[in-house]
Amino acid sequence: MERESPEGRKMMDFRKSLPAFKEKERLLQAIAGNQVIVISGETGCGKTTQLPQYILESEIESGRGAFCSIICTQPRRISAMAVADRVSAERGEPLGEAVGYKVRLEGVKGKNTHLLFCTSGILLRRLLSDHNLNGITHVFVDEIHERGMNEDFLLIVLKDLLPRHQDLRLILMSATLNAELFSNYFGGAPTIHIPGFTYPVSAQFLEDVLEMTGYKLTSFNQVDDYGQEKMWKTQRQLVPRKRKNQITTLVEFREL
Structure with missing residues (x-):
């Protein structure tokens, strides 16, 4: 998908409409000037998909693209795979070129991959053999x-x-405003909040949902903690069991 094509222009317009785009320059300056930075932003602001791209694009424009290597961790494998697929689509490239992913027992990456999405466990496993993360320039830890x-x-x-790795940049990202906790852990690292959001999230509790939908609990639709229907178990318990006589029991025992 070329950026000059209608699809490419549409994708670029979408990226520019995200709240993160308005903070692009401020974010890049903060990341360049600090070894650790904590970024918070509401769900849908673009921090997960856009910030790694901003860094990669900035490094390419400054002539350092060949030396740029970014790792972005996600808490779940499905997230790592989905985000990698989305970012590669936004860049108009097949997955496995500049953008790839690595999860347990599966991965798509190539020799020219500069932006890798993976699970936290994958990065921990790499640190077992590569204690200094040689060659890595930026590490994103998302959903902290x-x-x-x-x-x-x-x-x-x-x-x-x-x-031990003074050139490494660590970017911590959170969807909530508890950035101070992580900032203090890293010695007062600067924090940046991305205002605005495109996908507002509201919390609904089960009791409220039952009231809104008018759903009524009866003896026929209740389930216990193990997901078993109570009525079915009760009825099964009420069914009288056939008693076996001693001869039948003896025959079955010998057959075993």
Whole structure:
């Protein structure tokens, strides 16, 4: 998909409409001037798909594209694969060229891949053999607000790595405003919030949904914690079991 084509222009217009585009220059300057930065933004603001592209495009324009190597972690494999597919589509390139992904037992990347999306576990596994992340220029850790075990452990390892890899840039991204917690952990790292959002998210509780839909719980539609219908189990328990006589029991025992 060429950028001069109608599809390419439509994609570029969409990228420019995202809230992250308005903060592009400020974000690039902050990342260039700080080893660690914490970025927060609402769901749909473009931080996950756009910020890695901004860095890659900036490095290419400045003549450092060949040395740019970006790793972006996601907490789940489906997220890593989906984001990689989306970013490659926005760039008008097949997946596996400049943009790729790596998850457990599966990956699509090539020798010219400069932007790799992977799970937190994949990056941790790489750190086991490559303690200094040689050749990596930028690391994005997305969805840090979820506080998964892999993500928390990854932050510990990366914090220990930063003094040994002064050229590495670490970008932490969160969909919530708890950026201060992570900023303090990294010695007061600067924080930037991307205002605005395109996909507002609201929380709905089960009790409210039942009331809004008028759904009524009865003895026929209740389920227990294991997903088993209570009425079905009750009826099964009420069915009388046929007692076996001693001869039948003895025959079955010998057949075993």
